[in-house]
Amino acid sequence: xxxxxxxxTQLIDNEVFRAYATYAAIVLLKMMLMSLITAxxxxxxxxxxxxxxxxxxxxxxxxxxxxxxxxxxxRARRGHLNDLENIVPFVGIGLLYALxxxxxxxxxxxxxIFTGARIFHTFAYLMPLPQPSRGLSWAVGxxxxxxxxxxxxxxxWLL
Amino acid sequence: xxxxxxxxTQLIDNEVFRAYATYAAIVLLKMMLMSLITAxxxxxxxxxxxxxxxxxxxxxxxxxxxxxxxxxxxRARRGHLNDLENIVPFVGIGLLYALxxxxxxxxxxxxxIFTGARIFHTFAYLMPLPQPSRGLSWAVGxxxxxxxxxxxxxxxWLL
Amino acid sequence: xxxxxxxxTQLIDNEVFRAYATYAAIVLLKMMLMSLITAxxxxxxxxxxxxxxxxxxxxxxxxxxxxxxxxxxxRARRGHLNDLENIVPFVGIGLLYALxxxxxxxxxxxxxIFTGARIFHTFAYLMPLPQPSRGLSWAVGxxxxxxxxxxxxxxxWLL
Numbered sequence: 001x002x003x004x005x006x007x008x009t010q011l012i013d014n015e016v017f018r019a020y021a022t023y024a025a026i027v028l029l030k031m032m033l034m035s036l037i038t039a040x041x042x043x044x045x046x047x048x049x050x051x052x053x054x055x056x057x058x059x060x061x062x063x064x065x066x067x068x069x070x071x072x073x074x075r076a077r078r079g080h081l082n083d084l085e086n087i088v089p090f091v092g093i094g095l096l097y098a099l100x101x102x103x104x105x106x107x108x109x110x111x112x113i114f115t116g117a118r119i120f121h122t123f124a125y126l127m128p129l130p131q132p133s134r135g136l137s138w139a140v141g142x143x144x145x146x147x148x149x150x151x152x153x154x155x156x157w158l159l
Numbered sequence: 160x161x162x163x164x165x166x167x168t169q170l171i172d173n174e175v176f177r178a179y180a181t182y183a184a185i186v187l188l189k190m191m192l193m194s195l196i197t198a199x200x201x202x203x204x205x206x207x208x209x210x211x212x213x214x215x216x217x218x219x220x221x222x223x224x225x226x227x228x229x230x231x232x233x234r235a236r237r238g239h240l241n242d243l244e245n246i247v248p249f250v251g252i253g254l255l256y257a258l259x260x261x262x263x264x265x266x267x268x269x270x271x272i273f274t275g276a277r278i279f280h281t282f283a284y285l286m287p288l289p290q291p292s293r294g295l296s297w298a299v300g301x302x303x304x305x306x307x308x309x310x311x312x313x314x315x316w317l318l
Numbered sequence: 319x320x321x322x323x324x325x326x327t328q329l330i331d332n333e334v335f336r337a338y339a340t341y342a343a344i345v346l347l348k349m350m351l352m353s354l355i356t357a358x359x360x361x362x363x364x365x366x367x368x369x370x371x372x373x374x375x376x377x378x379x380x381x382x383x384x385x386x387x388x389x390x391x392x393r394a395r396r397g398h399l400n401d402l403e404n405i406v407p408f409v410g411i412g413l414l415y416a417l418x419x420x421x422x423x424x425x426x427x428x429x430x431i432f433t434g435a436r437i438f439h440t441f442a443y444l445m446p447l448p449q450p451s452r453g454l455s456w457a458v459g460x461x462x463x464x465x466x467x468x469x470x471x472x473x474x475w476l477l
Contacts, residue, residue: 012417018474021414025467028407032460035403049396052446078208084243084402085194089187091410092250096180099171128211142191149184156177237367243402244353248346251409255339258330287370301350308343315336 016107020098023111027087027118034080037126038073045070079125083118086138090114090145097148100155110144117141175266179257182270186246186277193239196285197232204229238284242277245297249273249304256307259314269303276300334425338416341429345405345436352398355444356391363388397443401436404456408432408463415466418473428462435459 011017041047047070048054054063094114098107117140124134170176200206206229207213213222253273257266276299283293329335359365365388366372372381412432416425435458442452 012414012419012473021417021470021474025411025414025470028410029464029467031403032407032463035456035460050393050446050452052449052452055449075209080403081240081399084406085190085239088243088247088250088406089191091406092187093184095254095413096171096184099180101171128209131211131214134209134211138194142194145191146188149188152180152184155171156180234368240399244349244398247402247406247409248350251346252343254413255330255343258339260330287368290370290373293368293370297353301353304350305347308347311339311343314330315339 014098015104016102017098019104019108019111020094023115024091024094027090027115030115030119030122031080031083031087034076034083034122038076038080041070041072041076045072047073075126075128079122082121082125082138086141086145087118090141090148093145093149093152096152100152102151110148114141114144117144173257174263175261176257178263178267178270179253182274183250183253186249186274189274189278189281190239190242190246193235193242193281197235197239200229200231200235204231206232234285234287238281241280241284241297245300245304246277249277249300249307252304252308252311255311259311261310269307273300273303276303332416333422334420335416337422337426337429338412341433342409342412345408345433348433348437348440349398349401349405352394352401352440356394356398359388359390359394363390365391393444393446397440400439400443400456404459404463405436408459408466411463411467411470414470418470420469428466432459432462435462 012021042053046057046066047068048066049069051063051067054066057063057066094111097110102110117137121134121137121141123129124137128134171180201212205216205225206227207225208228210222210226213225216222216225253270256269261269276296280293280296280300282288283296287293330339360371364375364384365386366384367387369381369385372384375381375384412429415428420428435455439452439455439459441447442455446452
């Protein structure tokens, strides 16, 4: 059974799976970056939501004025939530797709377009760029995930 | 090593894994649909949150009135967030469950009840149906994921 | 092909993967618990967001007063969203990390520190504990996921 173990962990030797691992890690790290961006805006704009977060600015009323919303903080938070809504399906469906034995070149195309679209989406949201920049980059990422799901369902049902 | 690679990607040949792939893809696609429903309500109700999204309706004050919340938009957004909160654990724990060698019939029962419950939940939320429709469908999906987690932990600890 | 199937499902025999399965299931269950905590506060504080949820308290105006926000409900919801933002990357990157053949002891260290940090984070958020308790526990979990992502990318690129 030691041999079987070794084999079962060799998924990482598969080229498509390795491509998946690379791009899934990159988009998840990009999503994690949104926490730092939100924290940066909260601290520089002094806009917090939890009373205990403002205590270092003084006690009582003087700290209370920092319990407020700020447009930049809210914008970063919306970008973060949009990442969750779109990167979670990519990571889940992408894993199944990577296991459905697609061509490496096709898989790379899917992973790279999605990753590029989501990085552009974040810039479009934070700067912000005029529409339809953000809308189009969202639609590109959405379509890539949809295309992978189609391939997964086709593979599973035809086997 | 070509042989090992081939083997390691054969996860998709496993019947339980294929059932998992099908239902995980379906619920993730259903969750992605919530983005389209939210966008539909934003456009038909003319209720946006980003100033750059309203620019096609005119400049300055005339566009500003579309920066507002709308009950249908907010309802669709809550349904989307509830999906994230419940479908993410299903996809993660379901993958581990599929790898714990359950009976195919038991696995199908879990996957199908969850998928049915979440589709019903979306209808119950959007129409909306009177309670406890939404609450019960939420509880059914929650229990299925809990049951799969129990099986995963039991399998892992007994090996 | 029955033999291949058996082999491909043996991932669960791998010690690192078993450790991953245990801690991924635990943090996902912990995240699911946030739904129950939010529901508990909604019911005890009588603070709801959907009109259909207040109908059991009476019809019309008498029920409308329960459509309101409550600080404890909002706090539990923020804790839940923070879990989504942090546990999703852990589960996704952790799976890739578990497949990158790390030492069992190193893997256990990563998984246990993350799990401990997130459980502490929930207590720090809900009680709430004075800062920087919550901030530090967030940073510890974040760093663990980052460290796993670094190992994944290093492994994939060096193969």
